[in-house]
Amino acid sequence: xxxxxxxxxxxxxxxxxxxxxxxxxxxxxxxxxxxxxxxxxxxxxxxxxxxxxxxxxxxxxxxxxxxxxxxxxxxxxxxxxxxxxxxxxxxxxxxxxxxxxxxxxxxxxxxxxxxxxxxxxxxxxxxxxxxxxxxxxxxxxxxxxxxxxxxxxxxxxxxxxxxxxxxxxxxxxxxxxxxxxxxxxxxxxxxxxxxxxxxxxxxxxxxxxxxxxxxxxxxxxxxxxxxxxxxxxxxxxxxxxxxxxxxxxxxxxxxxxxxxxxxxxxxxxxxxxxxxxxxxxxxxxxxxxxxxxxxxxxxxxxxxxxxxxxxxxxxxxxxxxxxxxxxxxxxxxxxxxxxxxxxxxxxxxxxxxxxxxxxxxxxxx
Numbered sequence: 001x002x003x004x005x006x007x008x009x010x011x012x013x014x015x016x017x018x019x020x021x022x023x024x025x026x027x028x029x030x031x032x033x034x035x036x037x038x039x040x041x042x043x044x045x046x047x048x049x050x051x052x053x054x055x056x057x058x059x060x061x062x063x064x065x066x067x068x069x070x071x072x073x074x075x076x077x078x079x080x081x082x083x084x085x086x087x088x089x090x091x092x093x094x095x096x097x098x099x100x101x102x103x104x105x106x107x108x109x110x111x112x113x114x115x116x117x118x119x120x121x122x123x124x125x126x127x128x129x130x131x132x133x134x135x136x137x138x139x140x141x142x143x144x145x146x147x148x149x150x151x152x153x154x155x156x157x158x159x160x161x162x163x164x165x166x167x168x169x170x171x172x173x174x175x176x177x178x179x180x181x182x183x184x185x186x187x188x189x190x191x192x193x194x195x196x197x198x199x200x201x202x203x204x205x206x207x208x209x210x211x212x213x214x215x216x217x218x219x220x221x222x223x224x225x226x227x228x229x230x231x232x233x234x235x236x237x238x239x240x241x242x243x244x245x246x247x248x249x250x251x252x253x254x255x256x257x258x259x260x261x262x263x264x265x266x267x268x269x270x271x272x273x274x275x276x277x278x279x280x281x282x283x284x285x286x287x288x289x290x291x292x293x294x295x296x297x298x299x300x301x302x303x304x305x306x307x308x309x310x311x312x313x314x315x316x317x318x319x320x321x322x323x324x325x326x327x328x329x330x331x332x333x334x335x336x337x338x339x340x341x342x343x344x345x346x347x348x349x350x351x352x353x354x355x356x357x358x359x360x361x362x363x364x365x
Contacts, residue, residue, distance in 0.1 A: 002032070002080040003035065003079040003080055003364070004032055004033065004034050004079060004080065004362060004364045005035040005036075005037050005056075005073075005077070005082045005083070005104075006023070006024065006034065006035070006036050006084075007070070007084045007092070007093050008037070008039075008086070009040070009063055009088070010039060010040045010042050010043040010046075011038065011045040012044070012045065013258050014202075016086065017043065018045065018283055019111075019171060019283060021045055021048045021049065022170075022171040022351050022354075023354065023355065023358065024049060024053055025050055025174075025351070026171060026352070027359075028052055028053055032364060034054070035053070035056050035077065035079060036049055036053055037056040037058065037073060037082075038055065038057055038058065039058050039060050039062070040058070040061065041055055041059075056073060058073070063089065063092060066092075067092065067096060067099075070093075070096045071096045074096060074102050075102060078103075078104060079104055080105060081104065081105040081106075081107060081142075081362045081364050082097065082104050082105070083107045083108075083358075083362060084106075084107075084109065085111060087133075087134065090134075090137070090141075091133055093106055093108065094106055094138075094140050094141060095137070098140070105142045105143075105362070106140070106142050107142060107143045107144075107361055107362055108143075110134075110146045110147070110151050110280065111147050111280040112278060112279065113150065113279075115131060115154050131158050134155075135158060135160065138155075139160075141164070143164050143166060144160070144165045145165075145167075145168050145358070146166070146168075146280070147167075147168065147170050147280045147281035147303070148167065148280055148302050148306050149306060150280075150303060150306060151280045151281070153302075154301065168357045168361070169281060169348070170281050170283055170349060170354065171349070171350065171353075172283050172286040172290065172346070172349040172350075172351075173286065173287075173290045173346050173349050173351065174351050177263055177287065178290070180261050180263040180264060181267040181291045181292075182264075182267070183261055183264040185264045186264075187254075187256070189229065189254065190265070190268045194227075195226050196227070196269075196271070196333055197226070197268070197269050197270055198217060198220070198226055198227065198228045198229070198269065198271050199229050199265055199266060199269035199271070199273070200213050200228070200273050201230070201232060201272075201284045201288075202231075202232045202284060203232050203233070204230070204240060204255070205234045206236060206277070207278060207279075208232075208234075208275060208276050209275045209276055209277045209298070209319070211236075211243055212298075212320055212321070212322045213228070213230070213273055213275040213322075214230075214247065214253065215247065215322035216273075216275075216322040216325035216326040217249065217252075217326070217329075219323065220326050220329050220333075224330070226333065227252045227253070227254070229254045229269075230253075230254075230255050231256060231259045231262050232257070233258050262287070263287060266291040267291040269293050271293070271294050271296060271333060272284075272285075272295045272296075273297070273325070273329065274295065274297040274304060275325065276300050276319075277319055278302075279302065279303045279304065280302065281303040281307070282303050282304060285297055285304060285308075285314075286307055286349045289307070289313060289314065289343065290346035292339025292340070294314065294332045295313075295332075295342075296315045296317065296332055297314055297315070298316070298317055298318065298320075299316040299318060299319065307345075309345070315328040315331070315332060
């Protein structure tokens with residue numbers, strides 16, 4: 001029987017991990033034999049893995065240290081295909097497959113625009129050299145999956161051939177997501193009669209540029225009563241909390257951290273805002289329209305313009321433009337949302353569609 005292995009670091013609570021969970025569930029429902037191979041078997045999303053999927057713990061503290069164990073796994077188990085989802089794990093998988101001397105098919109997936117990631121994260125040597133390493137190693141992959149047309153075009157601009165490249169939108173919309181949007185958020189700000197809540201969701205990191213969202217909210221608050229909530233955790237928390245104090249909006253801004261069911265918050269929010277500097281295909285934006293919530297998003301590379309059909313399903317604003325974002329939020333708050341149209345658009349990003357396309361590339365079905 002064909003075996004599919006999915007290699008990842010650990011099951012953190014981010015968008016990429018959510019994609020992995022949804023794919024794994026879809027593969028398991030198809031009756032595939034699946035191994036989830038983790039550098040360390042931990043993280044809030046680990047409990048979401050179906051019991052029929054075997055979790056293989058390489059037991060390493062860091063990715064590089066896991067190399068000998070991954071080589072041993074490939075030699076002993078010899079999965080038909082190994083799928084990876086991050087730049088670091090993509091490179092590791094390609095190296096280990098060669099060193100293991102096995103015929104396992106390697107499919108790497110690219111979730112961000114590499115050129116923008118290297119520019120914006122220019123302080124990190126690893127991110128600066130990322131595009132060069134990708135150009136060196138990725139041609140060795142049996143297939144490259146990109147999560148949007150924008151990511152594919154970015155790779156081509158970096159010199160990649162499109163011959164073994166396939167665009168597959170992330171599997172985001174699930175029956176479970178729809179059920180969870182019906183739950184009530186565990187926060188007093190969503191009580192009936194409360195001021196409208198503007199919502200952001202994501203890691204508190206530079207890429208998500210929540211500073212621009214906070215500045216935009218400070219301008220919105222000068223015109224009308226509203227509140228801002230940002231769900232997620234990360235290294236920029238101290239900076240963002242200091243910015244909130246500096247702008248004098250402490251009473252109406254909340255950063256509750258990681259929340260197990262962000263969909264309930266999305267469904268009750270008045271506006272969802274994606275403020276990112278760059279993306280690949282932002283899962284949270286799809287989740288928000290699946291919840292029927294009006295959205296405002298930066299027109300970053302890449303994904304938002306594809307998801308929102310050039311602004312047909314939400315407002316696009318320039319990256320880093322707090323004034324433009326504030327205007328878009330204010331205008332959206334004044335509109336009556338057509339939730340049904342948004343949810344119909346979100347259906348294009350279903351698990352069923354993604355799994356069917358992945359099975360063609362993975363060649364395990």
